[in-house]
Amino acid sequence: MLKHCVLSVDYSEKWDKIFDHLPGIIKLLGVERLSLTHVVETHNRKRLEDNDAAIAHHLEKIEKRLRSELDVQVDHVVRHGFPAAELAAAARKLNADGIIALNRNHSAGRAALFGNVVLNLTRVSTVPVVVIPADAEQAVADSPLMLATDGSDSSRNAQRSFEKMLSRIDHGFVVWIKADEDDDHDEERVQPVLKYFAETYPKVQSRRIMGAPAEKLVSFAEQEHVALLIIGKRGNTPITELLVGSTAEAVARASHRPVLLIP
Numbered sequence: 001m002l003k004h005c006v007l008s009v010d011y012s013e014k015w016d017k018i019f020d021h022l023p024g025i026i027k028l029l030g031v032e033r034l035s036l037t038h039v040v041e042t043h044n045r046k047r048l049e050d051n052d053a054a055i056a057h058h059l060e061k062i063e064k065r066l067r068s069e070l071d072v073q074v075d076h077v078v079r080h081g082f083p084a085a086e087l088a089a090a091a092r093k094l095n096a097d098g099i100i101a102l103n104r105n106h107s108a109g110r111a112a113l114f115g116n117v118v119l120n121l122t123r124v125s126t127v128p129v130v131v132i133p134a135d136a137e138q139a140v141a142d143s144p145l146m147l148a149t150d151g152s153d154s155s156r157n158a159q160r161s162f163e164k165m166l167s168r169i170d171h172g173f174v175v176w177i178k179a180d181e182d183d184d185h186d187e188e189r190v191q192p193v194l195k196y197f198a199e200t201y202p203k204v205q206s207r208r209i210m211g212a213p214a215e216k217l218v219s220f221a222e223q224e225h226v227a228l229l230i231i232g233k234r235g236n237t238p239i240t241e242l243l244v245g246s247t248a249e250a251v252a253r254a255s256h257r258p259v260l261l262i263p
Contacts, residue, residue: 001164002029002098002128006091008083008121009038009059009076010102014134018102019065021132021258024139025100026070028168028228029130029260034100036062036076037090039083052078084120091127098128103252122233122252122261128161130228131252131259139258143227145172148217148251151190158232158262159193169227171203175220177213214250221257230260 009015025031036059040052059076066074077094079086091099103118122129147162149155166172174197176190194206209216221229233248252259 001161002031002130004033004035004094004096004098005029005031005130006037006087006094006096006099007034008087008099008101008117009036009062011058012104014104015102017134017136018100018132019069020138021136022066022100023070024227025130025132025258026072028165029098030168031072033073033075034066034070035090035094035096036066036074037087038076038078039086040078040080041083042080043082083117084124087117087121088125088127091125096127098130099125100130100132102134103131104134116253119249119253122249126263128263129252129261131255131261133256133258136256136258137225139227140225142171143169143225145169146221146224146226146229147172147174148213148229148231148247149174149176149190149193150186151176151193152232155193155232158230158260161260161262162230165228165230166201166204170201173205173207173220173224173226175207175209175217177209177211177216179211179213213247214254217247217251218254218256221255226257228258228260229255230262233261233263 038055038059055078063074063076077090079090087099099121101118101121105116118131145162145165147159149159174194176194197204198206209220217229229251231248231251233246248261252261
């Protein structure tokens, strides 16, 4: 599915947490190649380790570890600029199928004030982004998949990805959160999706839940200990998302389970 992924690498202490999740994520997504990518933030004061030689040495050590632990090709690249934009650019240049990144902060206030590289990345990326929370528990062997859907056009690609992954994990949930402002048209739009999964995949359960979409999706994913929450996002950098955020972005920020955002 996502055979070639850019893997965002930084120097934070929490970043090593990603090693706990990569084996399961790589198997689930069918990853065959990882391109380790570190972005030197040229707008910030450089640290001693922010020279290309030191970074390359650091990435080579990670390469060696990943090659020994995972059955994938590994290479690396160093870029300079704003992290989210450069990670998205790296994916385009390398013709990567997706990007994997670690989210170290769940705070909406901090993200608004100081920015969040991963959330900015989900806005600008034209390829799927896997967001792995630094505090996520490692998925166990029988952890289910989860698809969040509203029956819209933007959720169809997410649905297709979910179905492909059912060949690896054959059980899961299709969840629709009915917000208070949703009308009968929303019900009519999503009902065929829920019916389709009920008839096609006997081990996939459908759920309708009332409430605030992002909050309920995050809560349900945590409750069911899902291996991956899959959700579609609408477009790239629409003004409404930049100003008030989207459900997909809110889920990616707040989730304590890995999230796959599909454009």
